[in-house]
Amino acid sequence: MSVTTITAFRSRAGRRFSPAEELFLAHQQQLTEFVAHRLSEADPHTVEDLVQDTWTEALLGGLDTAVEPGLGADLPQVLAQAARVAIYRHLEGRLAEESAPSGIQALGSRAA
8 A cells, every 4th residue: 555545545534543654654755765766767566665675674673663752763764774775685686687697598508
């Protein structure tokens, strides 16, 4: 579900979000733009996958998930660093795929 969809749902349903959800919504769009800008030729699905990987990396990397007033101030820096890691891994994997011989080429080199 995109941030736009969530925001539209919130306004229609009058639902109140938890502080953690509000923090997520406040940063999701900027994070998506950050990733998309760095991968200009990437399709939206790849960007979405990398944004999800970024949140996972940030949370598993020890991001404090307790949300109190004042906490989350370093969240943009944590997300930016986690996004760089996710983008690097994505590009590294793509480079490895491109440099690996295709199935037919690999079979031909073995037969020689």
